[in-house]
Each structure stands twice: as structure tokens, then as C-alpha cells.
Amino acid sequence: MADEHNAEWYENTFKRMIYWVGGILIAGTAITYVIDKWGVAEKYGLLTAVIFGLTVATIKAATVIVIFMHLKWDWKFKTISLTLISTVLFFIGMMWLTVGSEVKTYESNDGKPGNKDNTWKHGEHAVGINKPGDVEKPEE
Amino acid sequence: METTTQPDVAHEDHHESLDDHGHDNQHFLTKYVFSCDHKVIGIQYGVTSLIFLLVGFLLIMAMRWQIAKPGEPLPIMGAVLEHVYAHNNAGEPVFKGGVMSSDAYNQFGAMHGTIMVFLAVVPLGFAAFGNYVVPLQIGAPDMCFPRINMASYWSFFLGCVVMTVSFFIPGGAAQAGWTSYSPLASVIPTDGQSFWLIGMILLITSSLLGAVNFIATIIQLRAPGMTWFRMPFFVWAQFITAFLLLLAFPPLEAAGIMQLMDRVADTSFFLPSGVFDTGSTPMAVSGGGSPLLWQHLFWFLGHPEVYVLILPAIGMVAEILCNNARRPLWGYKVMVAAVFVLGFLSFIVWAHHMYLTGMSAKVATFFQTTTMIISIPSVILLTCLFMTLWKGSIRFNPASMFALAFLPMFGIGGLTGLPLGFSFTDLHLHDSYYVIAHFHYVVAPGTIFAMFAGIYFWFPKMTGRKMNEYWGKVHFWGSLIFMNIIFFPMFLQGFAGLSRRMSDGGATYSLVQNPDITSGALSELIIRLNEYITLGAFGMLLIQVVFIVNFFHSIRNGEKVENDNPMEATTLDWQTPTPPPHGNFTKEPEVHGEPYAYSVPGAEKDYIPQTDPNRPKTA
Amino acid sequence: MEIPYNSTARPDTGLYNGKVGVWLFLASEVMLFGALFSAYVLLRVGAEPGNWSMGLMSKEVGAFNTLILIASSATVVLAWVSLKLKDWNGYRKWKIATVIFASMFLTVKWGYEWPAKFTHYDVTFVDDEAAETVFANVFGQDSYNEECREKHKEIWSARYNIDGKVWDSGSVDTKDKPLDGHIVGYYTENENGDREHHKVGKSFGVYFWSHAFAWRHDKRNDGRTTGAKRDTFREKGVVAVEIEPAHGTWDKHTEKHASVTDRRYAKADDGQATDADGHGAHTITVETSQISRVSSYEPAHSTFFAVYYTLTGLHALHVFGGILVMIYHLMPISRRIYESDPERFTNRIEIIGLFWHFVDLVWIFLFPILYLF
């Protein structure tokens, strides 16, 4: 954090913020735990539970980054903050692109765990890895 | 202590700090071995990587023999290798009777790729030249974190040791190619593969430390007046390269950790359900993993990695060409923009290595598009470099000749990459010698030539002596001719359908050996080419002897340079004493102008150093 | 020569060197954990239904660890603020608190969570008949009847598929729906066919973990000579194992269904329960020949555990490294460094703090994805 803040600011303002953020984090954890125990997943489905859990986690993470890691006062730090953000966005985008369009979940499952192809399905041309000769060939 | 003064000298002795303090009477160990000085570290990197460059080359020499004369014992080395080299799991020498078995071929091949990429070219281009030259060019006294710099080198060194040792453990070195594809790499029973992974984790750690250091140095330690757009292009190239390493390597580290878990903790990250190793029962693993996941993570690093191989080379060529053509870099800002675009795009093209994994048309289209787009900045870079020569009065010395040869060679490598970027043509060319020829044109007569150019160019700064020009030129012409003898025929072989990674050079597929095969076989000519290529490789080896002798001879006996700036260069690296002392500059440099003020009209000399305050307005 | 901007900010960037360095380092860490997280997503999305274990983790323990890590994150920033206020004692106090919290975290993780998993087993069976016999025994039923099936469904679905659809679809065979518990004993056989009972009293030579520790057995290893994985049953010549079904897990979802009063000796061929004496109540014995796979909750157990150990292990190593550095910052030598150059020392504390927050941040995401769903 650049030195534009004086001792008084640290003593009063910043310390108070720290306790606030600590409170938010604890509350977030408690809420996630309670809601999960109560059974979001059973009642509203796994996806809802995931979205809820990750939203709370993201809020918690954001407070840590902004206050604890005091990025709020370090926006001079543009290159790196931007890099971080774009890395994350980028990852999400790539995941969506490569995986999102390729993964086919197993609606019709007739197989048995332990002996079925479990790689991603690429449209209709699934790569079977069930036979010895079918193992993927290394390439450049 | 150098002459630069700093306020807190008083604290020096009793507080431990992140840098070392340049006590002139350092012990030999701290001065030359565990040194924190960026120049010493650069030279350490340079020496280590040149040694591995030779090792990697010798490995391929042995393989070339086997390809050209399958099943014949290696001359001379065969007998030696039979005794010193590893035994396989069945207890037999891998080089039984001096003949390279396919196990040995696979090991040498995998290690050739690994050593060349991770132990030779990256450390040479990025770490060695980067360490030596970047702080000098930006006017810094050292790297930002000298101790981390040292840690980076020693982590690299450990990685090299692990890789080297793996040749001699039972079962021998890694065999699954430099790409270490699972499931193969997860299930190979010898320990070499685990050594490879541990070595890679060390090397990656080293690269990450180095990358952090480079970026921080360039951001923080530029001398007064060294604004972003007064930085030499080489520094820009290194800057982007460091970002590529910083962001692309961690996913491979993650993948390496997972593959290591597969091997030592029997997990199934990359093993699908029902995978077989040998026999007809599925392996006793939980399954449920994905081999494709490895490929994604590997190539997420792998593609940026090729730019890590090439960008420092382009940066060096730019410096050397400007200097020797006595022309400013044509389109400096455009080139900077181009490397930025290149750096960014290199993260979204990786799946062009995976067209054959059965990806959907949608995904293939995306990656074909990005791959075609990424060729644009590369072409811009090359064009700018060509334009720089325009109207120049080129000085021909070994450095500039290697730099000049880089241009067409890299051009061939780049253009032949386009057919590989389209999935429909890649279906035919994939995994053939065409691919080998393509990327070797980029890295061997491309990057390696740039490295040679760099060595000839900065040698006088490092040692105070010049390398012999005549023998340098001999080395150049020899290398140029033999490189093309080696790699050009591989295009033809690839078109004809010769697969890479074949320990008999494709003989089993040839018409000659299998009269029963009537179609799709290789012609006698294609098989014959193997021998010519191997001859070319031997020539290549011989001509390198010239370089090695010249190099060592010149360190002590080369012609002394008359002054600190024998190349009459503008950039700060030439404004130091020769060789630069600890702390680099005798007084903190101040920068007054752009990096390539060559042949400025109205100036009294044909170059104006960046430190020169009295420059004509136009510069 | 001194490197400039080690303790003061460079005017045009507004940053001192260490801060640039640590943020860059964190960027690469984001990529490292990002890759592992995406591996998790890919493997999970691609998993067959009934192959991804959920609901095995103790949410209480996870939440507890989250809380202490959060607390440590708050104390570490308070320590830095104290230094900014030139208050060494305050710094010491908060830093020690941080180290204590961090050590508690690791103790829970490495001292309790992991070892508890290494002694907890899943057993799957060679065929449905064998499985049904065993489960009937476990639930105290005479056969795998409707009631037994209902109980089984509840337990299994809570773990693998919350809405019960996968169970209903019948896509997973009964033989592949594991029985879980501790291995407390085993039987060997001599040439005459006489069985000898062995207790598993200790693991790694310590009595602390009084069950089998990370054993493994897989039917697919039979007759395999090359590339075989370690197989504890084969090493010990086990012909039957004595299992104590996991009450914790089973009770939680099914009002005490798991109470097994009789000690039965399950034999798939005749379904007869045999009494045996020895190791307390609530155990059942299963023939090795009926078992297709036995694995503790070690990394090799399943992709879920592979991911779990890799992610939490890497995270724990970061915690460990952080602890070491922070202890160094509490040692007398650090006091001296502080006194000679307070500003620079404060900067270092800021840097390790930034690292520590990142470690906390990773855990904030690990908690929901590994413990909750």
C-alpha cells in the first residue's frame, strides 16, 4: 500500500475494516455450512448448491483480495491486477470453449463402473479406450 | 563496493538483505559458483546449456545412425554404451551388442526433445542471454532479486542432474517422448519416467523464479530516462517471454504433479476406466481419469513454450541486425505490439496439436482460426526485420551472418507450419517427419542460429576478446549447408508418410522390405534419404568442432577489443567497462534517447549511444 | 552496490521491488491452482454417475479449518498493521497467533483428516449376489429385501447422487455399491484349510491407528505378473477380512440402520451367518473370493480422492512453507533486522502476508468444492 495513509488511519479506519472483513468471512462460512446442512442440494438440486457455494466463496475471496491484500489502495498496480483478472476470465472462457462444448454427460448409462470408457465424448466420434490396441498414440 | 553510493551503507553489515553486496574480496565459491551476480549466473546458464546442447545433439547422432542403418551396431560408441548404459527391466543391456534397441531409441528420442527444449534452448536464449544482457541494456546494477536468481540457476542445475542421472538408473531414461503422453507415461514400469517428472518440476520451478525476476527487473530497475519505449527490442522480447513462462508453466507443473501421483500413488488422473497395460485384464486402477486432460495441460504450456524458444531469438536478431546494418529497427513500435499480440494469442492456440484427438468441428474451427491469426504477428516481425536491412550497409561478420540466415530459415519453419494449423491437412501430416522438419527449421537453423549470432556478438563484451572471424565464417557456412541437408529432405519423407519416432527409420513400412505391401508403402528413395540426412548430421557435428575450438581458443588468445564499444552500438550494454564489473556501470547511466539511433542524419558518427545527451533533435 | 527500490517505492510505478515480485509469483500460483481446479472440473463433469464420491467429508471439520484459516488471515494483516504503527509487541502477538492458527490447521489436516481416511475402506464385490448377502447381514435383514434396499439406497445416494436418480436408473450394479468401514482383522489359511484369525492392532507400528492402514486389494491383479500394483491381500495371503461398518457415515443418513448386532460370517454361496468370537460386536466377515476391490480412502481409491489429496496436499505444503517463514520472522535475528531497517522489514511482513492471504483464498474455494458438494 502506498504511503498515503498515516498512523491514525491504520489505527482506526483500517483496523476496523479488518474486523469487518473477518466478520464477513466467518459469516460467509457459517452461512454456507448451515445452508448445506439444511440440504440445498437435496431440495433444489446440485447445481443450485454449487452456484450458491461458489458465489459465497467468490464474495469471501473478493473481500480478502480487496481489503486484506489491500488491492483497494494498490490500483496503481494495474498490470498485475489486470493480468490476474484476465487470467481468471481467460481460464473460464477456455474451459467453456474446450470442455463445455465437448463434454457429454451420461444420460443414458448402461455401463458399469470399472469397465467403461470415461473420457470425454467428442460429439458422435467417441474415442474408445476399451481395447488394448486403442490406447491413444503419442504425438507432437 | 562500487562507486554508486546509497544512503543506508551503514546497515549493510549487520542486516541480511535480498542481494549480495559486491564485496570485492569474495571467496571463489561465492564469486564464481554460488554467485548472485547476474552476469556470472548468465554465464553459468550459458555454459550448462551449451553442454546440454551438445549432449542433445549427440543423442540424436546415435539415433540417426540407427535410422540410417537399422540394427547395425553403433560405431565405436556401441561397445561403450553396451557397458555403461542402463539395463532394461529384464536385466539385459539396452544396447545389446552395441545395437540401439527400440527401448534405447525411445529413451534417446524422448530425452533429445526434453534436453533440447528445456535444458538447452530455453536456458540459453532466455536465461543465459537474458540474465547477461537485460540488466545491462536497461541500465540496472543487477537483477531485482539476485538471490532468487541464484536459486533459479541451482534449481535448474538440480533438474539437469536428475535428468542426466535418469539415463543410468535401471530401466533407463524416460521413453514416452518429450510430451510424456498418458496413459503410456503413467503406466511405463521403469523409473525413468518418474525421474523425468521430478526433473521437470525442478526445471519449471527454476523458470518461474527466473520469470518473476525478469519481469520485476524490467518494471522496477530501468535506469533514469529508460522509458518503456526506449527499451531495446530484445528487452521487450524477454519481457513477454517471461510472462509466457510465468503463466504457461504452472499448468504443466500441475499436470506433472498429477502424473507423478499417477505413477507413485497409483491414482488415475490420466487413466480412463478399463485401460490395459499388458495382457488382457484391465489395469488394477480406479480409472475415471482422462488422457485428454494431460494433452490439454501439456499443450497449454507447449504452445507458449515454442514462443519462449523463438522470441529471445528474434530479439537478439533484431539487436544484431540493426547494429550491423547500421539502421534503426524498422517499425519498432509495431514490433513491440506484435510481440504483445503474439504473447496473448499463444495461449489460445494449443489445441492445434490435438486435431487428431477427435475434437468436434466447432472446436477445431476455433483453434484453426486462432492459429491462422497468430501467424500475422510473426509475419510482421519477420517483415520488420527484413525492412531493417533496406538501404543498410551491412557489415558481414559471423554474428550478422548467422542473424541474416535466421530470417529465411525461420521463414521456412513458419510457413511450413501453416499446413499443420489446418485440421484437414494436419490429418495427413500429423506425426510424420514433416512435423519434425517444420519445427526444427524454427528451432535449429532458427533459434540456434540466433544463439550463435548472440554468442559471436556479445563474446567481446563478456571476455574482452573477439572470436576468430575467419573460422566463425567457416562455422557459419558449414552449419547453414548441413542444417539444410539434414532437415530439408525430412519434408519429403513426411509427405511420403514416414512416421516420426520409428526406431528403424520406417524400414518396416517400406516396399523394399515388404514386397507384399502394395500401397501406402515408402519408396526406396525415401528410405535412402535417411542415410543422406545422417551424413549431413555427421557433417554438422564436425563443423561444430570448429566452433568449440574457436570459442575456447578465443577466450584466452582472441584478438583484444580496442575499446568498450567495439561494435559501435547504441544500447547501454556497450556503455560498460569490459567485461562489466560487479554492479555493471561505473556511474549510474542516464538515458536520453531511443535505442536504435544508427545513421542519424546530421550526427557526427553513424551511431548515437543512448546515454549521449547531445543528440540531434530528430533522434 | 545496492539494488534500488528494495524498501522504497519507485516513483513512476509506485511499488517497491518485493511487492512486484510477490504479485507476479501469485499470478503464477493462480495458474497452478487454476489448472488443478480445472482438472477437478473436467474429471468431475466427465465422471460416470455413481463414480464421484460426495458426502464423505466431515463438513464440521472442514468448516472448523476454514474458520481458523480465516482467523489466521485476519491476524496476519493485523500483525502488519502493528508494524506500520511501529508496535513490535503488537506485531509479535498477532504473528504468534497466526502461527498457532496455521499449525492447528495442519494438525487437523495431517494429524486427523488424512490418517482417518487411510484407515477407512470401501469394499466392492464380484457379483450382486455376494453384495446382497453382505448388505443383508450389515442391515440385520434375512435377505436383501425391500427394506434393506431402501436403507441401502438412502446411504448410497447421499454419497453419490443426491436426488436418487442414478440408483433408480439401475445403471450401477449392487456389487459396485461399496460397503465402507474399518478393517479390524483378517483370516489366513494353511494347507489343511484351517483358518487363522489375525487382529489388525496397529499401523506403521503405532497403536494410535488401530485399524488396517491404506491396504489395497484388487481382483484384477490376479494372475498378473507385470506392472502389478501393490496388493496387501496377496502379500499377506488374506482369505477373508473382518470389517467394522462405518457407523459414523451410516448413522448420519439413516437413523442407526447400521447397528449390526450379530456378528455374521457372510458366505455368498449359502447365505449362512456364522458367529465368531473375538473383536467386539458389529463386525462382519467377508470372503476375499467375494471381493472385487478393497481400497482405503487413499489417493488411489478414486478420482475424487486423487483430486482431494493433490489439492489439499499442495495447499498444505503452502501452509507449511508459510509457517516456516513466519517463524523465522519471529526469531531474534528478525528483531535485529527490524531495528536496522524498519521499513524494509515491514515490507517483508507485507509480502509474506500477501502470500498468506492467497493461501487462505485457495482454501476458501477448496472448502465448498471438496467438502460440500
Ligand code: HEM
Ligand atoms: C541439428 C540438430 C538437431 C537434429 C539433427 C535433430 C534431429 C531430430 C530428429 C531426427 C528427431 C526425430 C526423432 C524421431 O521422431 O524419431 C528429433 C526430434 C525432436 N527434436 Fe530435434 N534435432 C536437432 C536439434 C533440435 C533442437 C535444437 C531442438 C529444440 C529446441 C529439438 C527438439 C526436438 C524435439 C522436441 C523432438 C521431438 C522428440 C519427441 O519425439 O518426443 N531438436 N530431432
Ligand SMILES: [Cu+2]
Ligand atoms: Cu503450437
